[in-house]
Structure formats: structure tokens, C-alpha cells
Amino acid sequence: MVKDISADGLRGLAAANVLLCHLFLAFLPGGFAYIYPDTTTPGAMQGVVDHVIAFPPLSVLWNGQFAVCIFFVLSGYVLTKSFLDTGDLGIFRLRASRRYLRLGVPIFGAVMFAWLVMRMGWSHAAEAGRLSGSTWIADFWKEPHDLAEALRDGTYRTILGGWSHFNPTLWTMKIELLGSMFVFAYRSLNLSGRRGGLGFLLAVAGLAWFFPHDWPYYAAFLAGSHVGEARLTTSRPLLAAAMVVAVVCGGFDVSPWYDWTRILPLADNERKAFFNVLGGVLLLYVVRCGVLDRVLQSRPAQFMGRISYAFYLVHLPILLSFSAWFFVIMSERFALDPVAAAMLTVPATFAMVIAAAVVFDRSFDRWGILLAQRVFPAPRTRVKTVSVVLGSAGVRRRVRYLRRRPAERQARRSGG
Template sequence: MTQVNNVNVVVETPAVQDRLAFLDGLRGWAALMVVLSHLLVFFVSGSSTTYAGWYWAFPTDGNLAVFIFFVLSGFALSIGYIQTHRLSLLTALCARRYLRLAIPILFASLFAYLLLAARLFYNIDAGKVTGNNWLTNFYGFAPDLLESMKFGLYGVFVTSDVTRSYNPILWTMPVELFGSFIVFAVCALFLHLKKRLFFIAAILVYFFLTKNIYYFSFMTGMCIALCYHHRDKVVFQKLRFAVPLLLAGAVYYSTVSLRGRGLPVPQIMRSDFLSILAASAMVFAAAFHGPFRRFLENPLSRYLGSISFPIYLTHFIVICTFSSGMMLYLRGTEQGYTEGNVQFNVAASLLVCFGVAHVFRHVESFAIFVARKFSAYMQK
């Protein structure tokens, strides 16, 4: 969660940006998986069986999407230094990283505060009516402007109490921030050494043995970035035929380890380590498989990439306000909350999620501008 996280933060030259557009596209599709997970699996749970089929397992695998975010961040935050060995690039990224994340989060927190103050959160009432206990866990506190600002500026990076959170899904942000600085430190300390692979392997082993799985994801992303930098070597040329199998294997794992019970195949036990392997396989395939990379670089994928962080920040607020309110309204109609009305609510909610995220892109652009100005000032 991943982006949480835009490739534009990492890349400094137009040429490199063009080559790395596939990272942004993959991040966009991963963000959509998170949205579908919360909307179709958790929110609709108990009201409809439409999305219970095995074929919905991969598109709604929010857990896998979060690991994709982390692997992508490891790749995106290190590739610039790997390609240029410019230490100034790392210092610029270090200076801007906090602001790049905190400014959009602050605006999202203020957005949630305003809606909460206006009593437009209906998730608790909707959860009680439908028996959805997941919905009743959030936004049960009184709005406080100062607390919402504190949450956006630093609370989101240090607390995990979802019952007091202005955006409960942002539990990924501490991992994203601290994982970023781990990547910067490893780049600065080890990537210029001849035995860098030894040190990277030692760090991977340390994170694995200490069960720091999330930071392990960042390191795997850095390893894929190193492979991508040396993609013209013979070993990677020979491996290209096997890359589609990695992509297929990641989708297969996601399907049969979640809701693939309708398939006549053995179930795979879900684990964080296997999810990291699946996420890494998808990022590796995006870098080395031409057709998949071109798909991630098409206009639709690029657009999803441009709203990946905005939609990640705002979709949960939409679900707890608009979607929950629409559910209560439709239940009160003569027809009631029928299957057709459930599908109408899902479609309308997706439209609102995309609309809010599209507008929120301006906030992200402002954050990027401020972060870059600040890093340029600090480097002087």
C-alpha cells in the first residue's frame, strides 16, 4: 500500500519516466484491487452473493495489492539511484518523502472531519441494520478539528488504533514511510560496493528471520530494480520465456488461496511470505514481460496510476458516507435492498470514488510541488 506512492517522486528525467510508466500503471490497478476489496467483499458482505465466486478472488485481493504497493515502492525509490548513482537524488527523495505522503493524508483527514462534523457518516447505522460488524468499527467518535490535523501530520505514522482513526485503511503509512528510508539507507550504504549483493542478501535474511515481512517487501522491490537495470544481460534474456508463468502463478495463488473453492484444484494455504512472492512476481513480470508492460502503459492504466494515491486515500471515506447512506436509503424504499439495488449501489459508489479521486489529484499535485520545493531548498 502500497502508494501509497507515485513514480513521479522517484524519477528525475523525462526519459526515465517514460521507461517506468509501467510502475505507475501497476500501482493504479493495485489501488483498484483495494477499492474492490473493501467495496465488494467487506461492504457488500451479507447483502449479496454475486461477488463470492472464485473469479472475483484476484480482482478483490486487497492483501496482495498492499504487498504490490510495498514491492513497487522498493523498486521505484531505488531505481533512480541504481541508474545514476547520484547521491543528490537520494537526499532529494529523503527530504521530500514525508511531505509527499503527509500533505495528501492531511487533506483526506480534513475531508473526513468535515463529513463527520456534518453527520454524513452512516456506516455504523448501516452495519447495525445489515449485521455487518466490520462497518460498525469505524468513525464512532466525535469530530475534532485539531485531532484530525494531528492524525494527518503525524498520528497516521505512529498509531494503529482504527477506532480513533480518521482513515483506518492508512495503517500502511508507517510501513511506507519507514520502508522508504530503509531503501534510501541501503542505497547510500551498500549499492556502490562490489559486494552489494552479499549485504542485500544479509538484510533480506535479517528481515525474514525477524518476521519484518513488510520491509522484506521493500527489499525485494530493490532487488527487482537491480535486475531491471541489468536487463540486457544474457541471464535475463534467457529467463524472459518464463516470465508469463510468474504472472500466471501469482494470479493462481491469489485465486486458490482466497475464494477458489469452486475450482477442482488443491487449496494453497495463505501466508504473507507467499503473498510477497506473488507480488514480486507481478512486479518482475511488469518489468520484463513486454505485453504486460505495454498493457500497464496504455492510457487507461496511466490514468489509474494518476489517481492511485487519491483513490486509496478517499475510497474508504466514500464507502462509509455515500455507500452506507445509499444502502440505508434503498432499504427504506418499497423494493428494499434487493440484488438489483445492491448492484446499483456498487456502481454508484465506484463512480463517486473515481469522481472524488479525480478531484483529489489536484491535492496530490500540490503535495508534489511543495515537496520538491522543500527538497530543493534543503539541498541548497
């Protein structure tokens, strides 16, 4: 299997998108009056910066929900790529058995990290929210820092229940786990042609029935798996059109720009998720066709791709502590305008989160991979003895060699 390094780069940029979204929500909330209307009101937009942040074509760069949908689409694509290359269902069995530990160990570390920050009293979220006017950041960490609660959140409640009192951005982890299992089961049917199209529609209908609010997220995994087998194109007009539609869908908000989307009989949150997923599918297809390779295969993008999971897991506790403290210091002690304070807080936060993510990637993330491999090892190698003729004398020797099963070979190459 050839690794898709452009997909890794896309994952890295999506992780940066999430952090940028949360920074703007915390310190420049007026710009999110249409992207996340629950956190502010249209009347809160003041000044040029807020209007630039809210501008739909640009907002795709910091629309965190679009980035999350890209994660889900990428998971469906990456988790099924080996199967599409080899046709070996053993890959699904191995990855499904390891999935809980692979995701869960880093989740436990992230929750305990958040608990430690709360326990040490390092949160400055309320102060920062008062200065920036963000109700979003001010609502965090109002519950007591109970260790037993943190242990429950870290071991099972976050990944199975989809919520954490200590690191609420981990609501995506339940969807990541269930979506992985759904796509494994779905692709195991191995339907093709007309049956494949009908199977996809029936699967999405089933998801909509059982998950009436979150079905677009789960459907993203199924759609992402099909991107891996889609016929690629070199047509520039077609790729340009797909890119434009991806940007339009990725920048979805509730502003008048998107009133035309109300033809779909969906609630606002479902419509946003639907269009964000559609944008993520189109963006991944464009990337697979070679567009943006120069950017996505660059060293910074590849570095971000390698630490993207750790980056996502640790960013919120750092934002609520270090970033909020930095913003308060810039605003009060140095008497800077809130916009100027926010603009200084952004690069400082990125530097801090990257440093923490590198440490986290080399500890909890790696431990999750190793533990999953230890508990659920790949099928053992089979030893086969054959007789071969060596040399002109025709001397027969019995030679033993190892033949690994395809599932084991793929698991070793992909690390999971």
C-alpha cells in the same frame, strides 16, 4: 531516466483493487469468509455471488492486501530506479529529505476530509452494516469527531504511528514512510554479486527481528528495488509460470486451497503478507518484461495511475458516507435484494471516488510535492565559465553555462 508507464498503470489497477475489496467487504461480506475471516465466518457465504468472490483464482482481483503489497513493491522499484540508472547517491538524500512532506500533506488532507464527513453526520456505516451483515463497515467511526484528535492524526500520528481513528485504511502510511527510508539506506550500500544476496538476507532478517509482524511489508521495498536490476526475459513459458505463481500468491487466503503453505512456521497474517509480497514481486517482474503492456499503458490505466495516491486516500470516507447511503436507499426504499443493491453501489462509488480523487490530486497531492520541493530544494545550479573559439577569426569569448547536478536533474524529471 525513462519513466516506466506500465508501472504507473499497475499502480492504478492496484488502487482500483483496494476499493473493490472494501466495497465487497462492506456490502457482500460473505465472499470474504476466507480472505478476511475476522470480518465474517465461513457459514456466512450464501448464494453464487459469495462463492464467486471467495474463489481463490478470481479473488486476486479484489484481495486488497495483495494490492497494498503491490504498492510497497512498486515504491521500492520506483524510488530506486533513478539511482540504478545513474549511480548518483544524491538522489536518495534528496528524496529522503522530502519524503515526510510528500506523503504527509496529502495524509493531512485525507484525515481532515474524513473528520468533516463525520462532523457533518454523513456516515451511514451502521445502517449499511445492519443490512449487509458486514461487521467490518459497522465498526467504523464509533469514536467522537474530535477536531484536536483529527489534527494530531493528520500531522503526525497516522504517518508515524500507523493508525488513524478517522481514516483507518491509512495504516499503510507508516510502512510507506519507514520502508522508503529503509530502501534508501539499503541501496546506499550498493552491494552486488554474492555480497548483494547476503546483504539482502541480512536486511530481511533484521526487519523480521525488529518488526516481527510487519517484516514482509518492509521486505517488499527491498525486493522491489532488486526487480529494477533483474535480467529481463522473453521466454513465454517462464513468463507464464511467473504469472501463474503471482496469481496464486496474490489470491492467498485461509481456505483449504492454501493448506500447503502451513509448512512455513508463520502466523496466518504473516504467511498471507509473505505470499502477497512474493506475488507482487513476480507480477512487477512480468510487467517489466512487457507482459500486460497493452492493458497497463491504456488511457484508463494511466489515468488511474496518475490519481492512485489521492484515490487511495479519499476512498474510505466516501464509502462510509455516500456508498453506505446509496446501498441503504437501494435496499430499503427500492426494496432491492442486497446483492443487486451492492452491484449498483459499486459503479456509483467508483464514479464518486474518481471525481473526489481528481480534485484531491490537484490540491493536496500537488501541494505536498510543491511544499517538499520548496522546503528541501534541489542543489543549486553551478555556473561555470569557459573560453571557446567562435568563427573563423578565432575570436575568443567567455561563455557561461549552467550545469545541473544529476540529483537535481532526476528530481525535476520525477517530480519529487
